[in-house]
Amino acid sequence: PLIWIAGGIDKGNDYNIIKADVVQKVKTLICLGKDNNKLKSFFGGLVPEIKETQTVKELVRLALESARKGDVVLLSPACASFDLFKNYEDRGNQFREAVLELKREVES
Numbered sequence: 001p002l003i004w005i006a007g008g009i010d011k012g013n014d015y016n017i018i019k020a021d022v023v024q025k026v027k028t029l030i031c032l033g034k035d036n037n038k039l040k041s042f043f044g045g046l047v048p049e050i051k052e053t054q055t056v057k058e059l060v061r062l063a064l065e066s067a068r069k070g071d072v073v074l075l076s077p078a079c080a081s082f083d084l085f086k087n088y089e090d091r092g093n094q095f096r097e098a099v100l101e102l103k104r105e106v107e108s
Contacts, residue, residue, distance in 0.1 A: 009033070027071070059098070
């Protein structure tokens, strides 16, 4: 099972292209961004669980809460990062740092 992290500024995406894969593989969609209405309305009812946040720190905690042994957490936003981040590199760096911080907390 997959926990998919997506969201940001929609670029006119056609989610029909990935619909079958999402329905088959995604158990939780975590939306990160200021406006996730398109993601939530398209995948609502198709994905068992949809969560939403505007911070990377909370995002990582939500992913941990949803994840079970053997699950995969995938950061594949499908949207532009400019609503919360300087650019895609900043988004990736903040995600990595939040994961490492949570790992340190869990291990201590």
